[in-house]
Amino acid sequence: MTQVSTNATAAARKQALLDPDFLARLEQLEIVSRKIHASRQKGERRSKRQGESPEFADYRNYVVGDDLRHIDWNIYARLDRLFLKLFLEEEELNVSVLLDVSGSMGVGDPSKSLYSKRVAAALAYIGLCNFDRVNLYAYADRLVGRVVGLRSRRVLPQVISFLESLPAEGKSHLTAAARQFALRHTQKGVVLVISDLLDKGGFDDGLRYLIGRRLDIYVLQVLSPEEMEPDLAGDLKLVDCEDDDVAEVTISRPLLEKYKANLQAYCRSIRDYCHQRGIVYLLAPTNHPFETLVMTYLRGRGLVR
Amino acid sequence: MNLLSWPTALLFAGIAVPLLLLLYFLKLRRQERSVSSTLLWKKAVLDLQVNAPFQKLRRNLLLFLQLLLLAAVLLAIADPVANFLDRPQKNVVIMIDRSASMQTVEEDGRSRLEHATEAAVDYVSHLDADVRAMVISFADVPTVECTFTHDARRLARLIRGIEAIDGPSRIGEALPLAVAYSTNLVDIPGIAASSVPEAAVGDAADIEFFSDGRIADADQQYVMRGTLRYYRVGARNDNAGIVAFDVKRIWDRPGMLSVFVQVANFGPDPIQSDVSISLNGKLLPGAGAVREVSLGPGQAFQDGRPAERDGGSADQDLPPAQNVLFEFFHDSGGVIEVRLHRADALATDNVVVAPIDPPRQVRVLAVTDRWPVELYLTRFMKELEIEDFQLMKPDAFEQAPDDALIAEGRSAFDLVIFDRHDTDRLPPGNYVSFGCLPKIEGVSAGDDIEGEPLIYGREDHPLIRYVNYDGLYVARWRRLELPPHAVTLIEGSDSVVMAMLTDPGHRYVITAFDLLESNFLNEVAFPIFMQNAIGYLAGGGMIADRRLVQPGETISIALPPGAQEVRIRRPNGHIDEPPVPRGSFVNYARTQDVGVYEVSFDDDRAGPELYAANLLDAVESNIAPADKFRVGSEAVESIERDAKVNEPLWPYLAAAAILILLLEWWIYNRRIMI
Numbered sequence: 001m002t003q004v005s006t007n008a009t010a011a012a013r014k015q016a017l018l019d020p021d022f023l024a025r026l027e028q029l030e031i032v033s034r035k036i037h038a039s040r041q042k043g044e045r046r047s048k049r050q051g052e053s054p055e056f057a058d059y060r061n062y063v064v065g066d067d068l069r070h071i072d073w074n075i076y077a078r079l080d081r082l083f084l085k086l087f088l089e090e091e092e093l094n095v096s097v098l099l100d101v102s103g104s105m106g107v108g109d110p111s112k113s114l115y116s117k118r119v120a121a122a123l124a125y126i127g128l129c130n131f132d133r134v135n136l137y138a139y140a141d142r143l144v145g146r147v148v149g150l151r152s153r154r155v156l157p158q159v160i161s162f163l164e165s166l167p168a169e170g171k172s173h174l175t176a177a178a179r180q181f182a183l184r185h186t187q188k189g190v191v192l193v194i195s196d197l198l199d200k201g202g203f204d205d206g207l208r209y210l211i212g213r214r215l216d217i218y219v220l221q222v223l224s225p226e227e228m229e230p231d232l233a234g235d236l237k238l239v240d241c242e243d244d245d246v247a248e249v250t251i252s253r254p255l256l257e258k259y260k261a262n263l264q265a266y267c268r269s270i271r272d273y274c275h276q277r278g279i280v281y282l283l284a285p286t287n288h289p290f291e292t293l294v295m296t297y298l299r300g301r302g303l304v305r
Numbered sequence: 306m307n308l309l310s311w312p313t314a315l316l317f318a319g320i321a322v323p324l325l326l327l328l329y330f331l332k333l334r335r336q337e338r339s340v341s342s343t344l345l346w347k348k349a350v351l352d353l354q355v356n357a358p359f360q361k362l363r364r365n366l367l368l369f370l371q372l373l374l375l376a377a378v379l380l381a382i383a384d385p386v387a388n389f390l391d392r393p394q395k396n397v398v399i400m401i402d403r404s405a406s407m408q409t410v411e412e413d414g415r416s417r418l419e420h421a422t423e424a425a426v427d428y429v430s431h432l433d434a435d436v437r438a439m440v441i442s443f444a445d446v447p448t449v450e451c452t453f454t455h456d457a458r459r460l461a462r463l464i465r466g467i468e469a470i471d472g473p474s475r476i477g478e479a480l481p482l483a484v485a486y487s488t489n490l491v492d493i494p495g496i497a498a499s500s501v502p503e504a505a506v507g508d509a510a511d512i513e514f515f516s517d518g519r520i521a522d523a524d525q526q527y528v529m530r531g532t533l534r535y536y537r538v539g540a541r542n543d544n545a546g547i548v549a550f551d552v553k554r555i556w557d558r559p560g561m562l563s564v565f566v567q568v569a570n571f572g573p574d575p576i577q578s579d580v581s582i583s584l585n586g587k588l589l590p591g592a593g594a595v596r597e598v599s600l601g602p603g604q605a606f607q608d609g610r611p612a613e614r615d616g617g618s619a620d621q622d623l624p625p626a627q628n629v630l631f632e633f634f635h636d637s638g639g640v641i642e643v644r645l646h647r648a649d650a651l652a653t654d655n656v657v658v659a660p661i662d663p664p665r666q667v668r669v670l671a672v673t674d675r676w677p678v679e680l681y682l683t684r685f686m687k688e689l690e691i692e693d694f695q696l697m698k699p700d701a702f703e704q705a706p707d708d709a710l711i712a713e714g715r716s717a718f719d720l721v722i723f724d725r726h727d728t729d730r731l732p733p734g735n736y737v738s739f740g741c742l743p744k745i746e747g748v749s750a751g752d753d754i755e756g757e758p759l760i761y762g763r764e765d766h767p768l769i770r771y772v773n774y775d776g777l778y779v780a781r782w783r784r785l786e787l788p789p790h791a792v793t794l795i796e797g798s799d800s801v802v803m804a805m806l807t808d809p810g811h812r813y814v815i816t817a818f819d820l821l822e823s824n825f826l827n828e829v830a831f832p833i834f835m836q837n838a839i840g841y842l843a844g845g846g847m848i849a850d851r852r853l854v855q856p857g858e859t860i861s862i863a864l865p866p867g868a869q870e871v872r873i874r875r876p877n878g879h880i881d882e883p884p885v886p887r888g889s890f891v892n893y894a895r896t897q898d899v900g901v902y903e904v905s906f907d908d909d910r911a912g913p914e915l916y917a918a919n920l921l922d923a924v925e926s927n928i929a930p931a932d933k934f935r936v937g938s939e940a941v942e943s944i945e946r947d948a949k950v951n952e953p954l955w956p957y958l959a960a961a962a963i964l965i966l967l968l969e970w971w972i973y974n975r976r977i978m979i
Contacts, residue, residue, distance in 0.1 A: 104341035112341075198342035227341055237335040240343040247343040248335055249350055258349040266345065 017114075017121040017160055022291055026122055029294075029304040030130040031095050031190060058086040094189025095127035095134050096215075098181055099166070102140040103242040104198050106168030108224025108286050113168040115286040116194040116222050121163055122294045123192060126304055128153045135185065136162060139177030140170030143184075171242045172199045174206030182209040192218045192303070196227070197270055200243075204273055217279040218303050221270060225287045230259065314383030325375055370969040374962050381958035386431075395510075396453060397438040398483040399425055399460075402516030402538075403467055404444040404474035405856065405899075405925045409517070409541055409650045417539040418469045421515040424536055426461045428513060439486060440464055443479035444472035445857040446894075453486070470897035471653045472857030473922040474520045480936070481526075483512050518931030518943065521924040527937030535934070537943030542929030543572035545600060545647055546654025547580075548626070550853075550921055552641060554664050560636035566643050566657065569626035570600035571927040578647040582631045585639045589631075598627045598645075603927070638663050640901055640915060654926045658901050660852055660915030667843045668693040668717065672702045673724035678739075681826045682722065685835050699726040714863040715810070719843035725819060733810030733863055733890070735842035740819035742785075745808070748815065751784035754800055762795045767841040768805065768814060769794050772830045779825075782818035791815075809861040809890050812842055852916045854896055860904075860916050862891040868906040874913075876900025 018026075062071060062082035072085040097120045105113040120136060127134040128150060135148040136159060147162045174195065181191075191210055197203045197219075210217050232238075238247040249255060267283055274281035280301050284293050298304050340346065407418040429438060438460055440450040451463045511532045517539045549567035554560075570576050581588060581595045588594050601623030631643070638661055645655040669691050671682045679696055686694040695718075697705070710717055716734025723736065729744035742748050762774040774795055784800045794814070795803040806813040818825075825831050854860055862871065864885065871891050873881045876898045883891055896902060896918045903913040920926070933942045 107339075107341040196341060198344055200342070200344055224341070230340075232338060235335045237337045238340045238343055238346050239337055241339045241341060245343045247346040247350065249346055255349055255353055258352050259345055262345045262348050262352070 017118050017163055018125065022122070023125060025291075025295065026125050027129050029126045029299075031093065031123065031127050031132060031304055059083045060086060093127070093130075093132040094185075094187040095123065095132045096181075096185060096189060096191040097123055097134075097136050098177065098191060098193045098195075098210075099136065099138045099163075100140070100172060100174075100193075100195030100197075101138045101144060101166045101168055101170075102172030102195075103169050104172055104196055105222070107241065108226055110286060111168065112196055112222045112224050112286055113166075115284070115290060116220075117163040117166070118290045119194055119220060119222075119284070119293065120192075121160060122290075123298075123304075124150070124159045125153065125156055128156060128159070133187070133189075134159070137177075137181055137185075138162075138166045139174070139181070141173035142176050143180045144170070148185075172196075173201050174199050174203055175201050175209070176206075178206035178209040182213050185213070188214060189216065190218065190303070191215045192220060194220045194222060196223055197221050198227075203270060207273070207277070207279065211277055211279070217274075218301070219270070219274055219279055219281045220284050221267065221281070222284045222286060223267075225285060228260075228263065228285060230256065232256075311383045314379045317382050318379050321375055321379065322372075325371055367969060367973060370965055370972070374965040374969065377958045377962035377965060381955040381962065385954040385958065395436055397432065397436055398486055398510050398512045399428070399438055399440045399464070400447075400476075400479060400483055400512060400514045400516075401425055401440065401442045401450075401464065401467055402444070402474055402514075402520075403442045403469045404519075405469070405471045405653045405920050405922070406474065406517055406519045406651060406928045407538070408469045408471070408653055409539060409544070409928045411539060411541055411650075416469065417517055418467065421536075421538040422464050422467055424538065425464045425513070425515050428536075429457050429460045429464065432457060440467075441479055441483055441486075442467045443474070443476060444470050444897075445475040445478075445855065447479035447482045449482070449486075470856055471899040471918065471920055472897060473855055473920065473925050474516070475522050476520055476526055476936075477522045480512075483510075486510070514941070517928065518934045519924050519927060519929075520934055521922070524935045524937065527939075533936060533941055535941045535943050537930050537932065539928070539930040541650045543574065544649045544651045544654070544926055544928045545570040545572065545576055545578065545603075545645060546649075546651065546920070546926035547643065547645055547657050548654070548921060548923040548926055549628075550643065550657040550659065550919055552659045552661060560634050560664055562631075562633055562635050562641070562661065564631040564633075564641060564643065564659075565628065566631075567626055567628050568598050568600065568645055569603065569923060569926065571603040571625070571929065572649070573602050575599070575601050575623055576647065578645055580629050581644050581646065582633075583642040583644070584635065586642070589633060591633075593631065593633075596629050596631075598629060599623050600627055601625050635661070636664055640917070651926065651928050653899050654920045654922075656899065657919040657921065658899075658917045659919075660901065660917055666693045667691055667719045667839060668695075669720045669722070669839065669843060670695045670697060670718040671722040671724065672697050672699055672726050672728075673722070674698050675724060675821065677826065678724045678820055681831070682835075685832050688832065689836060689839060691839065699728075702726070703728065703730065714865060720839060731811065733861075735812045737814040737816070737838055737842070739816045740822075742815060743813050745806075745811075745813070747786075747788035748806065748813075749786040750817070751786060753781050753783055754797060755781045757797045759795055759802060760798050761793075763793060766792070766794055766805070768834065768837045770837060772834050772837070773828070774830060776828055777823065777825055777830055779818045779823040781822050785815065785817050787815070809859075809892060810863060814838065814842070852914075854916065854918050855922065856897055856899055856918045856920060857894070858896055858918070859892050859894040860896055860902065862893060862904050862914070862916075864891060865906055870907050872905050874903040874905075876902065876918075 059072065059075070060083065062084050066084050070084045070086075072083050075081070075083045099116055099120050101113060105111065105116060108115075124134045124136060131151060134150040136146060136150075137143055138145040145162065145166060147158060150159060172195070174193075174197070193207070193210070199206075207217065207219070232251045235250045236248070238249055240246070271281045271283075273279075280303065282297055282301055284297070294304070401418075401421055403418055407416065407421060409417045411417060411420065425440075432438060434455070437453040437455055438457075439453045440460060440463055442448050442450050450467060451460055454460060511534065514533055514535045515538055516535065518535065518537055545568065547566050548569045549565070551565040553563045553565075564582060566580065568578075568580055577597065577599045579595050579597055583589065583594075603625040640658055640660050642656060642658045647655060649655070669686060671679070671694070673679055673682070673696065683694070683696070702710075710730065711732045714733065716732045718734065720735045720737065723738045723741050723743075725740040727741045727744055731743055731745065736743060742750055759774055759777055759779065762769050762772065764770065764772075779802065782797070782800070782802055785804065787801060787804055787806060791801075791804045791806045793801050793804050795801075800817075802818065803814065803816045806815060820826055852860075862873075864871070869885060871883055871885055873883065873893055875881065875895070877900075881893070881895060883893055885891060893902075893904075896916070899918055899920055902916040902918065904916060905913045931943070933940050935941070
């Protein structure tokens, strides 16, 4: 009985998006944006605007209509002129995660979907801990779910619940999803696209929508070892799990080599596209430990610190 | 290549090929595997197809190999055979030469006949199951060893039982017999169409001919239908033998015997050997009884006859043949044996024997009633020193008692000459007819022919030798109707003028013209002809050359009056007792061995009558196997003896199928076990 209980606990922990120990380590991190964005809400991030933070920014002449509370009376006493004391404004950071939950993300053990959800949860938790405004969008051929405006670590269960409720199904269409995202999400900030990007509609149009919103974009391409080193043999009928498209292949050494070469070329083309447009690209095989990805690779890429 | 069981293979192919294709299509129902995206797979496949234009072929390689494998298996089921020859017909006649030359001992110590029978048995064992075969062995006459049968074991057993004889090789009867059996076209004497088994009816048979190719009369034959294939047997060619033999008594000294032999070398090397003569088994006294002969190489022999030679070394210059003449006095009977003392490949031709009778005068009778003929004949007989020459009028001849004309069952005269007298009083003997016919079956005369020249004379016949018929003028002669076996001696443009007819015990020389209606009497040709006739026909009275035969030849034995029993002792000691017919002759054909045959009657009071069989055949003695020989105008090339008619190919196909299977297995595994 005890053994069964232990196994069940281990399985549950394995399936759990975030480990409590790991959560504690995540609290040390914060999400970094390479850009300073203006936000509607005050937060803990320095804004382009002057505001009411304790940190002094500048002086300017008083004009009619200014808030009299901001007049530096000491200057007036010395110079008999009205100057307004300006302080740096601190605003919140919008952290958005665009998570691919199409059918192809269900492939692999652990599935790419689980792996992606863990990354999304971790980033969300980091953002929540730092009072960033966290938005989670799930997409397949369109946006299929979202939780937005989360701003406290207390809502972590809501985040986890949302992520766990997302099934990996449907076709993948980044362009349509990104277009929807761009229309709905007008705030500036950081956006992390987590997907395998095995999108027959292409990845570039979708990213272009995000680029147009002047977001600080990170692309995390998640691939399973089965996709990178296929363990296939014989005469096979390969069925696309998203659109039931069929490819009849006879697995041979040249074919496998060609597949791998094509996969590398495809990933390279994404990386090059991102680099040319200031997007940070990161390839994440699911056999790499998730903790390592967050604590090492994402830090290395400057997404967190 | 032939397919022996192609219907079976076709049946299997009808089932297996569609099944394989069906299975192949079933195999194309590939195993389904779900993948995250077919995007890159399709691109990879497309890239490979673009880069490898033969990808489709590669994809179908397994199907191709499977079809190849199936084809090999089906071919193996069809029981293919490699035909080194044309495919044998349904009927096959196997002819095996068992003549004297087939007794040649080859290098391996086995005779040629053993090699031939082995090759024939091998041939039979490879025949298709639906092929019928018969076996004919032959020397000078054929023997049907086995009629058409499917039973290969029986054929093999009978072939192995064939024994060689000392006789010459002739296919004059054997080949028509084989053709008759094979085509059911029976047109040879002694073979009735009804005697041909039904098995032979149908397609013309192939004739498989196992021989050394030394056949004297092959060029006089022809094959009407079917195919004649010649399997050459033997290799040795070193042989010397006695090819000619004659024993004569000298007329003016009847006690003297003149024995002539010709020794010929047929081998490639010169030889030296001794030739000895024995009488009644004992070497003759005196140094002359053994002669040394030196003979050059015998390649110059063409078809058994010596050819002109060019220069060379001393040995090479020696003639390949040499005559040896023994002369000695012997005024009683006995058996003469001449032996060539040499151990060569063929022993049969190294000895000749001849029985001789005590000397006696030649008796000649002329039946004529015209004085010019009487005058000329009397004169010539006197010149020829024929002391016992009698003239008789035709009437007197007809009225003469039998005792005057017949002695010991034969004619009392060695030669009887008829001048314009047709008669049927013809006891066994020798007869020359001028302007008249013997009253025997098959001989008749038709209309007269006038004013035509004589066209042809057979100068190699002893009767016409040195007879200058060119100067002979015949005003008129009668058109002769003769049996087929009559030998033409002189003929005009379209009719026979003189012919010789040989029947058992009888020899007839029939002249179609009247002596007085020609200039024959006045020409030198007449005394020469008469001398030839007395020497060739009546010579038997001195040395009974009628008792000298070739092995296999039939002996006609004249029965003494009242004889009830005949015993014939063969050279090998066996005694035959042939049934005694009603007539005055017993025909005996088991003269297969060289040597002396002793014939005795009833109580042996008169002592045995002797006959001798000698090979005396240069064609047989020339044992070098012929690569080809001519049958009529067609050259028959030899085939290697060990060539098999049907070489089964199914083991090779089965091996190929296994190899293809392994190859397919290897390719399949190479493709799936990356």
